[in-house]
Structures are given as structure tokens and as C-alpha cells.
Amino acid sequence: MNPTSTAHVAIAGAGLLGRLTAWRLTRAGYKIDLYEAGSLTDSSSAAISAAGMLSPLSEAVVSDYQVYRMGLHSLVLWPQWLEALGRQAPRHFHRHGSLVVAHPQDEGELLQFEADLTRVVGARNELVRHLSAQQIQTLEPDLNPHFKRALLLENEAHLDNRELMQSLLDYCRNSAEIRLFEHTKVDVGPHTVTELNPLKKRNYDWVIDCRGVGAKTQQPALRGVRGETLHVQTSEVKLQRPVRLMHPRYQLYIVPKPNQRYIIGATQIESEDTSPISLQSSLELSSALYTLAPAFAESRIVETDSNLRPAYMDNLPKVEFDHGIIRANGLYRHGYLLAPTITELVLTAFGQPATSDEFFPFVYDHRIPHNKVNV
Amino acid sequence: MSQTNKIADPLTLYGEQFASRFLLGTALYDSPQLMRDSIVSSRCDIVTLGLRRQNPAQGDGDSIWQYIRDSGCKLLPNTAGCKTAKEAINLALMSREMFDTAWVKLEVVGDDYNLQPDSFALIEAAGELISQGFKVLPYCTEDLIVCQRLLDVGCQVLMPWGSPIGTGQGLLNRYHLNALRQRFDVPLIVDAGLGAPSQAAEAMEMGFDGILLNTAVAKAGNPPLMAQAFANAIEAGREAFTAGLMQKRQTASPSTPTIGQPFWHQQK
Numbered sequence: 001m002n003p004t005s006t007a008h009v010a011i012a013g014a015g016l017l018g019r020l021t022a023w024r025l026t027r028a029g030y031k032i033d034l035y036e037a038g039s040l041t042d043s044s045s046a047a048i049s050a051a052g053m054l055s056p057l058s059e060a061v062v063s064d065y066q067v068y069r070m071g072l073h074s075l076v077l078w079p080q081w082l083e084a085l086g087r088q089a090p091r092h093f094h095r096h097g098s099l100v101v102a103h104p105q106d107e108g109e110l111l112q113f114e115a116d117l118t119r120v121v122g123a124r125n126e127l128v129r130h131l132s133a134q135q136i137q138t139l140e141p142d143l144n145p146h147f148k149r150a151l152l153l154e155n156e157a158h159l160d161n162r163e164l165m166q167s168l169l170d171y172c173r174n175s176a177e178i179r180l181f182e183h184t185k186v187d188v189g190p191h192t193v194t195e196l197n198p199l200k201k202r203n204y205d206w207v208i209d210c211r212g213v214g215a216k217t218q219q220p221a222l223r224g225v226r227g228e229t230l231h232v233q234t235s236e237v238k239l240q241r242p243v244r245l246m247h248p249r250y251q252l253y254i255v256p257k258p259n260q261r262y263i264i265g266a267t268q269i270e271s272e273d274t275s276p277i278s279l280q281s282s283l284e285l286s287s288a289l290y291t292l293a294p295a296f297a298e299s300r301i302v303e304t305d306s307n308l309r310p311a312y313m314d315n316l317p318k319v320e321f322d323h324g325i326i327r328a329n330g331l332y333r334h335g336y337l338l339a340p341t342i343t344e345l346v347l348t349a350f351g352q353p354a355t356s357d358e359f360f361p362f363v364y365d366h367r368i369p370h371n372k373v374n375v
Numbered sequence: 376m377s378q379t380n381k382i383a384d385p386l387t388l389y390g391e392q393f394a395s396r397f398l399l400g401t402a403l404y405d406s407p408q409l410m411r412d413s414i415v416s417s418r419c420d421i422v423t424l425g426l427r428r429q430n431p432a433q434g435d436g437d438s439i440w441q442y443i444r445d446s447g448c449k450l451l452p453n454t455a456g457c458k459t460a461k462e463a464i465n466l467a468l469m470s471r472e473m474f475d476t477a478w479v480k481l482e483v484v485g486d487d488y489n490l491q492p493d494s495f496a497l498i499e500a501a502g503e504l505i506s507q508g509f510k511v512l513p514y515c516t517e518d519l520i521v522c523q524r525l526l527d528v529g530c531q532v533l534m535p536w537g538s539p540i541g542t543g544q545g546l547l548n549r550y551h552l553n554a555l556r557q558r559f560d561v562p563l564i565v566d567a568g569l570g571a572p573s574q575a576a577e578a579m580e581m582g583f584d585g586i587l588l589n590t591a592v593a594k595a596g597n598p599p600l601m602a603q604a605f606a607n608a609i610e611a612g613r614e615a616f617t618a619g620l621m622q623k624r625q626t627a628s629p630s631t632p633t634i635g636q637p638f639w640h641q642q643k
Contacts (some may be wrong), residue, residue: 063405064405116596119596223407223438224438226435248541270438270439271435271436272435272436272437272438273435311406313406313408314406314408314409315408316406
């Protein structure tokens with residue numbers, strides 16, 4: 001279908017996907033109503049809790065080849081899209097790669113990581129550099145010198161997710177084409193958005209549901225996967241790039257943020273509990289941090305966080321087209337890695353060409369009998 | 376599933392019969408879907424699950440638990456991560472309520488590095504839980520006396536380790552494992568430490584009654600296929616044990632009679 005550019009579109013959920021989609025659609029000439037159940041400035045979105053890593057290789061190990069491919073595609077899109085944000089573009093997008101390390105007694109974990117990587121993405125060793133202790137020290141002088149080996153995944157990147165979320169919010173606020181509805185819980189249906197408190201129904205040409213775990217009441221197949229993080233601040237440690245610590249019992253990462261802040265995460269618990277971080281998790285996270293660089297001992301814990309990742313049972317994202325409604329969800333722990341690619345897929349319903357048709361298998365078009373794909 | 380109709384060579388635990396001798400753990404999979412596909416191809420009847428890190432009072436893990444329940448397998452809640460008898464008892468009580476079962480895989484961790492069971496706390500917790508009506512399947516070391524004490528307090532199944540959890544090292548102490556088999560008539564299930572189907576087959580050939588594992592399947596490149604490989608190995612090992620293995624000996628004896636061969640071949 002080719003909706004006219006005067007079509008009126010509702011987007012439910014002002015997380016990363018909702019904000020990106022709103023921005024891209026207004027650029028294409030659509031008028032948007034963007035609904036958010038919570039606060040926009042003090043958002044409870046998983047996108048705020050995320051670490052903002054763009055790491056297709058490291059994530060391939062815990063997901064699959066298609067997530068890896070989508071991640072690579074997003075890595076191409078992100079710099080273009082950030083530039084297109086113009087005056088509002090965030091400043092923090094860094095492509096220094098990421099490091100994977102293991103303590104000397106756990107070096108088997110590095111071998112396992114490499115074996116898993118080769119199994120999922122094939123022997124693309126040009127993307128992985130083996131570093132000696134000395135090379136590690138040259139790249140990241142503040143890391144614990146006891147790391148004897150590391151892998152440098154050269155094409156990986158990270159961005160400041162909170163800055164980006166703010167940029168997108170600024171754009172939405174300044175755009176004459178976007179109406180924002182804050183603290184507005186809704187149900188969605190074909191062509192309709194229903195405000196729940198008080199009940200009020202509005203009709204649209206299109207409704208896009210990107211509420212993440214918030215869509216669970218209407219999509220029981222969704223689940224939330226709890227993740228906990230610590231934010232610390234210190235002037236004693238300087239890291240240029242995300243570092244992943246491979247450990248037999250947990251895999252944790254630390255990502256540098258502006259203002260001498262670091263985020264360390266994340267636990268992964270099959271639970272939809274959003275209560276504060278547990279003592280055990282904070283012990284695990286902080287001891288990992290301490291062993292990565294003992295100078296973190298005097299850093300200040302400036303924030304603890306727990307939130308839910310939206311996922312389907314296969315932990316893969318899904319874009320569903322139906323008459324008058326599109327659902328995009330299940331980005332799980334890959335929000336920033338997948339969001340541009342998923343947004344592109346959503347926009348194909350509006351006649352916007354995707355730059356790659358490789359990812360159409362993630363689109364389920366219920367308007368075509370017998371389901372399967374394609375646009 | 377426990378069945379009322381006849382099972383050819385059943386595994387009998389606390390009076391309940393199971394067709395499969397493979398018990399599978401539900402942790403560590405890359406996705407719940409992969410976990411359930413693995414359960415299906417493992418052909419197992421019993422799955423273990425832990426609620427250590429959820430907050431059951433609020434039903435926080437409902438999505439995943441329902442998904443596991445839907446597999447149709449018998450649920451065996453564990454007390455993974457507990458470090459004292461008291462912790463383990465509390466978690467077992469919670470699990471009984473949550474999952475509506477008196478069965479529990481009892482684990483009390485004694486050492487943080489190799490997760491070796493704390494035999495003393497284990498025996499204490501087992502005794503207490505059995506007195507409260509639990510059917511306890513204790514995860515224990517292969518120590519003969521510890522195993523005897525667990526039987527003394529009323530356990531009707533023992534689950535000695537092959538090697539520490541998640542190490543994939545196989546059967547590290549064959550002598551003691553054999554001794555357990557020689558001594559005890561109760562069902563013995565090798566729990567933990569197996570990395571390869573051949574190791575599972577070996578345990579079954581030694582006469583163990585079943586295998587419980589998780590990591591070797593969950594962390595395989597293709598978990599459902601690995602689950603099937605283990606299932607096949609466990610069945611092969613069981614059949615070999617039932618059929619009766621030949622004894623090893625020093626003298627070669629040809630399986631084809633040498634009578635018909637020309638005489639110069641028989642000279643030396």
C-alpha cells in the first residue's frame with residue numbers, strides 16, 4: 001500500500017524505537033502522535049538503562065548470525081542517521097572497537113568465545129585481533145596488567161544512549177508534525193489508539209506499537225528479562241572502549257560514558273521484577289569492575305538501575321504488519337544494535353525503501369494469507 | 376512423563392516410573408525457545424529448574440516457568456546457589472509451593488570456586504526436608520560415607536557428581552563411582568561435570584541409572600542436536616549395561632575362527 005504523506009500515524013511507546021520511528025516518519029512527511037505511558041524526560045524505557053554498545057560480534061556469540069548481520073547493518077546506518085539529526089546530533093559516537101578479556105585462570109573462556117564466534121559468523125578473523133599483555137597496556141593503560149591476552153573487535157562501537165534519547169526527544173518536541181502524549185497509558189488496535197485513563201479512542205491511518213514490555217498486556221508472547229547495572233564515576237581510570245570480561249559464571253561489560261562515568265552490567269535474570277538491584281548482583285558487578293582495574297575501588301557508585309528487556313521466547317526481534325497496525329518488538333538485549341535496521345523495516349510499510357532486503361525474514365505480514373513475509 | 380502403562384526398562388524414582396534416563400537442566404540457553412527445543416530432542420521426562428534469583432512471591436518468573444511447564448515434563452526444582460542448610464530448606468519450601476511438587480534436587484554449595492557440595496549441610500538439609508515429606512534427590516560428592524549418611528536420613532536416590540558443575544571433565548573418580556554402584560541398590564544418577572556424550576555412555580555402562588546435565592547441552596553450538604546426542608548415548612550405555620559388557624583381557628582372541636586359514640599363518 002502507498003499511504004499518502006498526509007496520513008496520520010500513532011506511535012505507542014516513546015522508547016528508542018518509538019522516537020527513531022517518529023523522527024524518520026516526520027522526515028518522510030507524516031504527522032505523528034507519539035504516546036508514552038510514563039514520563040518522557042525521566043523515561044523508564046529500557047533504552048535509558050542500556051549501555052549503548054554497538055557490538056555485532058560480541059552479541060553474535062549469544063545470539064545468532066542474523067542478529068550479527070542486522071547489527072552490522074545498523075553500524076552502517078548509525079553514523080548516517082546521527083549526522084542527519086543535524087543540530088541535535090549527539091556528540092558521543094565512538095568507533096574504537098571493544099576489548100574482550102578473561103582472567104589468566106579463565107583463559108579457556110577466551111578460547112570458547114573465539115570458537116563460538118567462528119561457529120556463528122564463520123572464520124572472519126580479520127575482525128578480531130589478538131593482543132598481548134603489552135598491546136593491551138598500550139590500548140588501555142589503566143586496565144589491570146594481569147590480563148595476558150585479549151581480543152580486540154575492531155569494528156565495534158558505542159554511543160551515549162542517554163544523550164541520543166535526549167536528542168531524539170528534543171527533535172520530537174521541536175517538530176510541528178509531532179504531538180506528544182506523556183503519562184498516557186494506551187491500548188492499541190487496527191487504526192485505533194485507546195487512552196485508558198480516562199477512556200478515549202482516536203482513529204489513525206496507521207498505528208505503530210513499539211511499547212516493549214509495555215505491550216505485554218496485549219501480546220502475551222512477550223516477556224521481560226531483568227537486567228541490573230551499576231553506574232560509577234571516577235577520575236582515576238580512563239578507558240577508551242567497552243571491555244567485556246569473560247568469566248565461567250557471568251559475562252559482564254563496562255562501557256565508558258561522558259563525565260568520567262562508567263556503566264557496568266548487566267545481569268540477565270528470567271524475571272519480570274523491576275525492584276532495585278540485589279546485593280548479590282551488585283557484588284558480582286562491583287567485583288568484576290574491581291578486577292578489571294583495581295583503581296575502580298575508589299570510584300563512586302552514582303546510580304544503580306534495574307529494568308526489563310522485551311523479548312520473545314526465541315530472543316529474536318519481530319516486525320508484524322497487519323491492517324492498520326504494525327508491531328515492532330522483542331529487541332531484547334540488542335536495542336541499539338538493531339534499532340535502525342528494525343526502524344527501516346517498519347518504514348517499508350510506508351513505501352520507504354530499506355537499504356537491504358536481507359532482513360525481511362523478520363517481517364511477518366499478516367495481511368497476506370498464510371503469514372510468511374514479505375513486503 | 377510418568378506413565379501408568381508399561382515401560383520396558385523404567386527408571387524408578389520414589390515409586391514413580393520414567394521412560395527416559397536423561398534429566399535435563401533448563402538454565403544457560405541462549406533463548407527459552409532453544410531450551411524447549413532441546414528438551415524435546417532430549418526425550419527427557421524430568422527437567423530441573425531453579426528459582427534462586429526470581430522473587431516468587433510476586434510471580435516474577437511466571438513467563439518462563441509456564442513455558443517450561445508447557446514442555447509436559449515433570450518439574451524438579453533445585454536449590455542451586457544455596458550455601459547453608461537453612462537457605463536450601465527455605466528455598467525447597469518455596470519451590471514446593473510454587474511448583475506444587477514435593478520433589479527437590481537438593482544442592483548446598485560448599486565452595487565458591489568449584490561449587491563442591493557441602494556434604495555436612497547437605498545431609499542436615501536432606502534429613503529435615505524428608506521429615507517434612509519431601510522427596511529429596513541430593514546432589515553429592517562420590518564419597519561412600521556421605522552417600523551412606525544420605526541414605527540413612529531417608530534419601531531413596533543419590534546424585535553423585537562426575538566432576539564439578541560446568542567443567543565438562545567427565546568421570547574423574549571412576550574407582551569411587553564404581554564403589555557406589557557396587558554398594559548401593561538405590562537409583563544412582565550422575566549429576567554434573569559431563570561434557571561429552573561418550574562420558575554419559577560410560578557412566579551408564581558402569582551401571583548408573585541416569586544422567587543429569589545442563590551446561591554440555593545448553594552451551595553447545597547446536598543445543599537441540601547435542602541433547603539428542605546425549606539421549607542416544609545414554610540409551611546406548613544403558614543397553615550395553617543391560618546386555619552385559621565383556622571383560623577386558625590380555626590375550627587376543629579372534630572373532631573369526633582361524634581353523635580355515637592356511638597353516639603358515641598360525642605358525643607363530
